Amino acid sequence: xxxxxxxxxxTDRRVSQLTEEGAQGLLPRDLTSGVEALREFGSVMRLSExxxxxxxDREPGxxxxxxxxxxxxxxxxxxxxxxxxxxxxxxxxxxxxxxxxLHTGMExxxxxxxxxxxxANVTRMDYLSPLFNELTYAxxxxxxxxxxxxxxxxxxxxxxxxxNRLVSHATFNGTNGMDMAAVSMxxxxxxxREMCLRFLEGxxxxxxxxNFIRVGGxxxxxxxxxxxxxxxxCDEFDRRLDEYDILLTNQPIWQxxxxxxxxxxxxxxxxxxxxxxxxRSTGYAWDLRKDMPYLAYDEVDFDVVVGQYGDCxxxxxxxxxxxxxxxxxxxxxxxxxxxxxxRVQDSKxxxxxxxxxxxxxxxLIHHFKLFTGGIEVPAGEAYAAVESPRGELGCxxxxxxxxxxxxxxxxxPSFIHLQCLPHMMHLGTMADAxxxxxxxxxxxxxxxx
Amino acid sequence: MTDExxxxxxxxxxxxxxxxxxxxxxxxxxxxxxxxxxxxxxLREVVKALGKDGYIQCLDSAGVDxxxxxxxxxxxxxxxxxxxxxxxxxxxxxxxxxxxLRVQIPESDPTCPSLSTIHPGTxxxxxxxxxxxxxxxxxxxxxxxxxxPEDWEGHPLRKDYSIGRVPVQFKGAPVRDVRQ
Numbered sequence: 001x002x003x004x005x006x007x008x009x010x011t012d013r014r015v016s017q018l019t020e021e022g023a024q025g026l027l028p029r030d031l032t033s034g035v036e037a038l039r040e041f042g043s044v045m046r047l048s049e050x051x052x053x054x055x056x057d058r059e060p061g062x063x064x065x066x067x068x069x070x071x072x073x074x075x076x077x078x079x080x081x082x083x084x085x086x087x088x089x090x091x092x093x094x095x096x097x098x099x100x101x102l103h104t105g106m107e108x109x110x111x112x113x114x115x116x117x118x119x120a121n122v123t124r125m126d127y128l129s130p131l132f133n134e135l136t137y138a139x140x141x142x143x144x145x146x147x148x149x150x151x152x153x154x155x156x157x158x159x160x161x162x163x164n165r166l167v168s169h170a171t172f173n174g175t176n177g178m179d180m181a182a183v184s185m186x187x188x189x190x191x192x193r194e195m196c197l198r199f200l201e202g203x204x205x206x207x208x209x210x211n212f213i214r215v216g217g218x219x220x221x222x223x224x225x226x227x228x229x230x231x232x233x234c235d236e237f238d239r240r241l242d243e244y245d246i247l248l249t250n251q252p253i254w255q256x257x258x259x260x261x262x263x264x265x266x267x268x269x270x271x272x273x274x275x276x277x278x279x280r281s282t283g284y285a286w287d288l289r290k291d292m293p294y295l296a297y298d299e300v301d302f303d304v305v306v307g308q309y310g311d312c313x314x315x316x317x318x319x320x321x322x323x324x325x326x327x328x329x330x331x332x333x334x335x336x337x338x339x340x341x342x343r344v345q346d347s348k349x350x351x352x353x354x355x356x357x358x359x360x361x362x363x364l365i366h367h368f369k370l371f372t373g374g375i376e377v378p379a380g381e382a383y384a385a386v387e388s389p390r391g392e393l394g395c396x397x398x399x400x401x402x403x404x405x406x407x408x409x410x411x412x413p414s415f416i417h418l419q420c421l422p423h424m425m426h427l428g429t430m431a432d433a434x435x436x437x438x439x440x441x442x443x444x445x446x447x448x449x
Numbered sequence: 450m451t452d453e454x455x456x457x458x459x460x461x462x463x464x465x466x467x468x469x470x471x472x473x474x475x476x477x478x479x480x481x482x483x484x485x486x487x488x489x490x491x492l493r494e495v496v497k498a499l500g501k502d503g504y505i506q507c508l509d510s511a512g513v514d515x516x517x518x519x520x521x522x523x524x525x526x527x528x529x530x531x532x533x534x535x536x537x538x539x540x541x542x543x544x545x546x547x548x549x550l551r552v553q554i555p556e557s558d559p560t561c562p563s564l565s566t567i568h569p570g571t572x573x574x575x576x577x578x579x580x581x582x583x584x585x586x587x588x589x590x591x592x593x594x595x596x597x598p599e600d601w602e603g604h605p606l607r608k609d610y611s612i613g614r615v616p617v618q619f620k621g622a623p624v625r626d627v628r629q
Contacts, residue, residue: 038569046591049599095508098594107581108605108612143480270506273570291545379520382480383538383549385508396536398513400520407606409511409536419573 001156021401035271043426044419045086045094050082065093066424068430072101076179076434079444083421087371090429092389095422099415102437102448110408114374115141116351119407120211122395125410126446127208128171131157131164131200134213139294139384141215144377147349150341152216157296158231159333160212161202161325166237167196168389169326172441173244176316180257185248188240195236199229215375216350217343218275221249227334234327234334240324243325249317258313262424262436265310268308272423273416274372277322277439281307281314290388300332312439317439319389351373374403389439390414410449468525472498475525483548486528489535489561492552494565496539499522504548507568510575511536512582516556516608524551532556533584537564537571554584581606603629 010024028250047055052067071082080101086094099346106121113121122137125129142149174189197207202223204210212219248254264274266282279286285303289297343350351370352363379401385394392415398407416439424436469476472495475486487495496507513534517520524530533554540547542628551601554561555622575586576595581618585592603610 035567035569044572044590048593060571100594101594105605105612146480271569273507273574274566275508286542291542300517319518380479380523381484383482385507385547392508394509394538396509396511396538400518406515406518407513409509409513411509411511411538415573415577419570444547 003271033267033271033347037276038268038271038423043422045084045096046424047084047096052213064187070100070122070433073288076231077437078175078442081418081437081442081444081447083431083437085425085433086432090428090431092425092428092433095425095433097418097421099418099447102110102444103362104449105406106222106449107410111403112404114403115215115377115405116374116403117368118216118408120209121439122410123209123211124445125387125412126390126393126414126443128168128443129164129389130209131213132386132389132393134211134273135161135394136384136388136393136410137408138213138215139386140382140395141375141399143384144380144397144399145215145349145375146378147218147344147346148214149217149344150338151338152221153342153344154295155333155337156218156222158297159222159330159337160200160210160218160301162293162333163196163200163230163233165326165389166233166323167193169323170196172315172319172389176438176441177248179434180254182248185244188244192237192240196233197224199233202226202229214343216342217344221342222337226415227337230330230334237323237327241320244320247318255313258316258435258439259311261308261312261313261432262430262439263309264420264424268423269420271308272419274391274420275416276387276389277315277318277412278417278420282310283308288385288392292352292385294384294386297329299336299417300329302329312435315439315441356448359382376401376403376404385411386447388413389415390443390446408448412446412449414440414444415447418442418447475527477523477525479523479549483546484523485548487550487552489554491554492537492550492562493564493567495550496537496564497546499539500567503541503543505542507537507538507564507571508540508547509536509538510564510571510578512554512578512584514582514604514606514608529553533559533582534543535578535584537560538565559584560587561585562587565589580604583607 001371066087068085068087070085071077072080081100083097084098085092091321104126109121110118118132119137122133125133170189170192174186175260177185177189200210201207203226204212253314264282266284269279269282283306285304290304302325305318306319347366351367356363357367377399379399381398382393383396385392394411395415396409397405400406421436425433465502471485474495477484513536514532515534516532521531529554535552535554538547552561561584563575565575566588572590573595575589576593579583579586579592580594580597581604593599
């Protein structure tokens with residue numbers, strides 16, 4: 001595993017560079033910390049709408065740079081991302097991502113919904129990986145409740161999340177191909193996505209926004225014949241991923257288009273809070289599934305995929321190979337899925353089965369209490385995080401002991417990764433900007449919440 | 450921590466071992482997660498010191514509004530509860546540990562030192578906290594709204610900001626009589 005010494009973060013290494021004349025102004029590039037490098041490049045544009053309006057009325061001077069607006073309706077911005085790009089000819093100098101077009105106040109809404117209703121709200125944030133949102137929400141609430149899940153519930157969650165990772169990465173592959181004008185890849189990507197969505201629909205009843213992972217387990221057990229379906233998906237992916245290697249990975253045009261574009265170093269990525277494939281593409285092996293295992297990831301065998309150069313090609317390659325690892329995990333889950341309950345047998349958390357309500361007064365009361373007041377979560381605060389297809393997806397939950405969260409804070413990886421865009425695009429060409437946006441794989445539903 | 454606060458915590462636990470501390474700040478454990486209670490004056494210093502300890506990445510910076518919170522907030526003795534809190538999550542990759550910093554922010558002066566000079570990645574998160582809670586971050590390079598429109602009034606995630614209902618408005622749309 002490649003790790004960066006923590007000392008590059010502070011100024012420790014600089015001390016050794018001290019001479020009689022004091023610290024030298026210029027250090028070798030590899031000794032520059034991420035924070036300093038980011039400050040030096042100055043690639044972030046900070047321009048308010050009001051200032052921009054004033055500047056727009058001014059007569060242009062000879063040395064002026066061009067400020068170009070991309071989006072929010074541009075197809076290559078993956079939703080409603082707007083970028084203000086300062087151009088010198090065709091070179092990108094500074095970039096300002098403008099977000100908020102999809103803001104619907106989901107964190108505020110979350111404070112008004114009970115823990116029973118909450119999953120249906122959060123599943124709509126990152127709409128390409130809804131199950132990860134539900135999982136994080138459930139894990140945060142379960143941490144506050146201090147409940148242990150039955151083994152089968154844990155493995156069902158893991159199974160669904162890995163299928164969901166395939167969905168997300170397949171969609172990335174498709175849209176990435178489309179942005180690079182490899183339109184056939186777009187069709188293949190969406191074909192793969194549909195194949196997985198059909199399975200998820202069979203299990204959860206909905207194509208997207210599943211609302212399936214609930215506090216205390218899952219909404220239902222797996223349907224008959226799920227093993228066959230998962231094995232079919234795995235076999236298909238094994239075959240198709242090799243085809244994509246031929247179609248894209250080893251293709252000179254694809255390599256020319258992506259290699260060396262949008263480079264980010266490990267130090268910069270860490271300084272900007274980047275996680276997931278962006279951080280791993282720089283050669284830094286950090287995957288929560290491996291390093292801080294949740295669910296039962298410590299019991300399955302898989303590798304953490306890392307890149308080397310931190311460019312668009314590495315980010316593409318990391319995601320492509322992560323799909324292979326997901327398939328590997330899925331095969332192990334199919335072999336080792338334990339039996340038992342799919343949700344915790346705690347009448348304060350899990351609603352009783354429908355038939356019990358007719359027979360038992362107690363069941364009726366529990367059912368009524370759960371669906372009117374919600375699960376009563378003890379007061380306290382907790383943070384839960386999972387490795388979503390985009391990076392660390394975290395939920396910081398504060399409870400005041402009632403059936404609704406007092407505060408539900410999300411750490412959305414896409415929102416934080418958008419800050420990497422200016423640094424990746426800096427001094428690149430405008431045509432490469434599209435490749436960079438695509439390689440960050442932002443989901444605007446999650447950015448704006 | 451001031452002398453007065455030390456004295457209080459000494460009084461509270463005279464027989465047990467001294468209250469756990471890290472870099473002079475009280476350390477508590479919430480659901481197996483480390484929580485450090487830092488004053489806003491010492492925030493930057495402590496984050497820098499934690500950076501040397503290996504907490505090299507800032508994962509999250511968020512606000513919480515505790516107006517009207519009815520339960521125990523889990524604050525150690527010596528930490529005075531205020532209406533707002535800024536919650537910072539730091540990550541130590543080598544020790545595989547997270548640490549959470551809870552900073553009390555009074556309602557009368559909702560400001561907090563910005564961490565963006567140490568961890569540039571907090572820039573957007575601090576803008577969001579400003580947007581949602583009205584907590585201004587000192588020395589932040591771009592203290593503007595990020596999710597709400599620039600001319601929005603109020604800070605939506607504050608507890609005294611009602612959800613309400615706003616009729617859908619279309620700017621400049623001609624008023625038509627639907628019966629015609």
